[in-house]
Amino acid sequence: MMKPEPEPVHRVASGQGTREREILDHERSKGLTGDEGGLIRLQSLCAYYGEQKVLDEISLSIARNRVTVFMGPSGCGKTTLLRTINRMNDGVRKFRVTGQVLINGTDVYSSEVDPILLRTRVGMVFQKPNPFPISIYDNVAFGPRIHKLTKTKSELDQVVRESLEKAALWEEVGTRLNKSALELSGGQQQRLCIARALAVKPEVILMDEPASALDPGSAFKVEELMVELKENYTVVLVTHNMQQAARVGNEVAFLYRGELVEFGPAEEVFQNPKNALTEKYIRGTL
Amino acid sequence: MTGLTVFSIVLVLVPLADIIYLFVIKGLEVISWPALTTITVGTGVEFVGGGISNAISGTVVLMALATAITVPLGLLGGIYMAEFSNNNKFSEALRFVSDVLAGNSSMVVGLAGYFIFVLYFGWGYSALAGALTLSILMFPYVFRTTELALRKVPDDIREGARALGSTKSTTINRLTLRFAMPGILTGILLSVSIGLSETAPLLFTASFSNYNFNGSFLHTPVGFLTYIVYVYSQLPSNSAHNLAYLSSFVLITSILLINIVARVVVRRFSKV
Ligand SMILES: Nc1ncnc2c1ncn2[C@@H]1O[C@H](COP(=O)(O)OP(=O)(O)O)[C@@H](O)[C@H]1O
Ligand SMILES: [Mg+2]
Numbered sequence: 001m002m003k004p005e006p007e008p009v010h011r012v013a014s015g016q017g018t019r020e021r022e023i024l025d026h027e028r029s030k031g032l033t034g035d036e037g038g039l040i041r042l043q044s045l046c047a048y049y050g051e052q053k054v055l056d057e058i059s060l061s062i063a064r065n066r067v068t069v070f071m072g073p074s075g076c077g078k079t080t081l082l083r084t085i086n087r088m089n090d091g092v093r094k095f096r097v098t099g100q101v102l103i104n105g106t107d108v109y110s111s112e113v114d115p116i117l118l119r120t121r122v123g124m125v126f127q128k129p130n131p132f133p134i135s136i137y138d139n140v141a142f143g144p145r146i147h148k149l150t151k152t153k154s155e156l157d158q159v160v161r162e163s164l165e166k167a168a169l170w171e172e173v174g175t176r177l178n179k180s181a182l183e184l185s186g187g188q189q190q191r192l193c194i195a196r197a198l199a200v201k202p203e204v205i206l207m208d209e210p211a212s213a214l215d216p217g218s219a220f221k222v223e224e225l226m227v228e229l230k231e232n233y234t235v236v237l238v239t240h241n242m243q244q245a246a247r248v249g250n251e252v253a254f255l256y257r258g259e260l261v262e263f264g265p266a267e268e269v270f271q272n273p274k275n276a277l278t279e280k281y282i283r284g285t286l
Numbered sequence: 287m288t289g290l291t292v293f294s295i296v297l298v299l300v301p302l303a304d305i306i307y308l309f310v311i312k313g314l315e316v317i318s319w320p321a322l323t324t325i326t327v328g329t330g331v332e333f334v335g336g337g338i339s340n341a342i343s344g345t346v347v348l349m350a351l352a353t354a355i356t357v358p359l360g361l362l363g364g365i366y367m368a369e370f371s372n373n374n375k376f377s378e379a380l381r382f383v384s385d386v387l388a389g390n391s392s393m394v395v396g397l398a399g400y401f402i403f404v405l406y407f408g409w410g411y412s413a414l415a416g417a418l419t420l421s422i423l424m425f426p427y428v429f430r431t432t433e434l435a436l437r438k439v440p441d442d443i444r445e446g447a448r449a450l451g452s453t454k455s456t457t458i459n460r461l462t463l464r465f466a467m468p469g470i471l472t473g474i475l476l477s478v479s480i481g482l483s484e485t486a487p488l489l490f491t492a493s494f495s496n497y498n499f500n501g502s503f504l505h506t507p508v509g510f511l512t513y514i515v516y517v518y519s520q521l522p523s524n525s526a527h528n529l530a531y532l533s534s535f536v537l538i539t540s541i542l543l544i545n546i547v548a549r550v551v552v553r554r555f556s557k558v
Pocket of ligand 2: 078079080208
């Protein structure tokens, strides 16, 4: 691990350091960069697969109860960034991180953090729905069971029900909880995966292109869900779908070739991008 | 092309059906309660008769012991290979040894068992020597099918569980093994069928006995069904042939039964 630098060094893809500074100032004015404002803070975060550097000095702050979106072209490092937050890339061959990922001020890569516990606080939803091939009930109950979060069957029933309700799935599956999760449609499966993540009562939910494998209708439902979820959770969304980013994002970050090009409130990033690259990306000419 | 395929299938199936038919017909002719529950009389040099209870009890003991040794080791090995090894040097060595074991003729393994267990360890012809030798032959099947069945479980299930804070061992216990179970059971079954049908390795290590298994695992030869099939079918007397038919019948029916039971269990497991 690298020592945390006193003042994060920011770099921008096009070398426009001042613009980055402006964005940062903007954040400061909204109180987003302090420990108190940001639930998650990335500080000079770099990630490598062997010699290949895929995240380059990312520094930003993710606010509580917001939907923060990371967008950018395929291969720019979005998934890596997300998996760095809940340490899902631990154990990936030759993967290495420098810099810091602070959650509530604690570096998740410090020795006192147990990645198992971290993942119960930071849930994750994958691009391809991956329900376990067991019953709907058992899918949602999996987390509470392995972490012994409930004492009685009725308590567990309650958690399963609440989680399915929060994932807007209860109405559709409440009467057939013992059916196989694989009998559900793709969209339902993805919402089941969301319910499964909610059942361990996380604070943060990381979503990696959760709607990209779904038909438009199902994708829309999942989008709606993201917006609802931010009432109680902090949602970090990765997408390469700009419309989606604009619809659900409160803050939007644009990643390009592992560098943070732009970060700010969604309206500003989309209507008045500060960086030429962002503008090009939004216009679809990148 | 289709004609050729059908011809080949017929070519294989007709003799197979013929053999099974023969054993079933002959087996049903000679089967009787006394034949199943009394021991073999005589050695076959001038006369052999009586029943096959010594061979049945011996086979049960040998197979139970061999399975009890093979299954846990094969399972652990397969789990290690699929879930923990990351294809390191040790796992390559393990696979190599297993492949060598599987590729060897059972005669060679039998001889090795004879030199190691019977002579070097000084156990004599015995149930333990026989069972260990059998388990050397059975191990590769459980080992390999367990690994393959686990590798077939999609990784996104492991990822999903990991993202929920599941440890590797919890994921294996609660999810991965469960989905690999049909494959694993099939492997166990295959290995039991292989063990049941071996003759040569047991000739070298268990010898044969006309007496029922008496509870001692060392220094006491044990009878087994394939011995009767193999040796008594070559004797000139009718009574010897009848014992061989009966033993074949018992072997075929038990392999069939094991397969049916396993199918049912596998189906039960595959259901959600
Ligand atoms: N497990 C891995 N091993 C080596 N390189 C990887 C691995 N995963 C991703 N990469 C590389 O890292 C870069 C960023 O990938 P990723 O984070 O998946 O981007 P995105 O999600 O934005 O498409 C890509 O160049 C990709 O090839
Ligand atoms: Mg990705």
